[in-house]
């Protein structure tokens with residue numbers, strides 16, 4: 001009965017939108033998805049009943065966040081319908097075949113980066129409240145790790161969370177589309193707890209294995225958005241993580257001779273940093289690789305460490 005009601009509401013909506021979008025600009029697919037999602041969020045939310053959901057039986061459905069859970073599952077339904085709505089006929093001038101031939105050779109796109117954050121609040125429920133609030137910033141994360149090591153898995157790894165915002169690493173933009181976001185509860189300046197780091201390392205191990213994520217692709221929000229973000233803070237144990245296979249690290253620099261013509265900014269660019277604001281890129285590097293929160297000033301030590309790390313990317 002519920003499904004029938006859903007179909008009545010949603011399926012005509014999809015075809016209406018498909019019809020109205022049949023000949024629009026390139027990237028209409030993205031716009032269409034956004035419209036479908038917002039349309040269905042409005043129309044479906046009252047129709048979804050949590051009791052009909054099968055959730056891993058290790059979980060109970062939160063009463064406190066029941067409304068957010070309802071919306072979450074409505075969004076999943078919407079996205080399933082969006083995926084099923086292809087193929088599109090959305091670009092004027094393209095000579096589409098009249099016949100649809102679907103390929104069975106496919107899979108879901110895999111995340112290839114993990115982005116570490118701090119919540120900037122020392123209270124886990126503040127973060128959970130924000131990530132379960134629709135409207136406003138609409139921020140989220142795949143995982144939140146509380147100070148006692150409890151892991152909240154808020155979104156399937158294969159779906160796109162809104163955790164990174166405007167971001168760039170190497171030539172990859174929109175890291176939200178290719179990454180998993182992990183938030184550690186931390187007020188922005190305090191040390192991370194051993195329980196958090198233990199949980200994080202176990203979680204990263206699973207993610208790295210499951211999705212074959214390269215060691216170099218475990219990075220921080222401050223690395224991919226150096227002009228806007230400083231998380232995780234300079235106390236985050238990146239060296240320890242690198243020793244466990246998550247993120248790269250530099251070798252002993254005692255005997256390193258940096259060539260006179262060494263271009264440290266180009267080296268930061270090769271490592272992955274957006275160098276459009278050089279001092280922000282240097283500050284981000286120092287925070288991550290030196291535990292140094294002093295900003296974007298250069299000196300011989302920083303230069304030597306950039307050189308040492310950069311050679312791992314050659």
Ligand SMILES: [Zn+2]
Nearest residue numbers: 117118221231
């Ligand atoms: Zn962040």
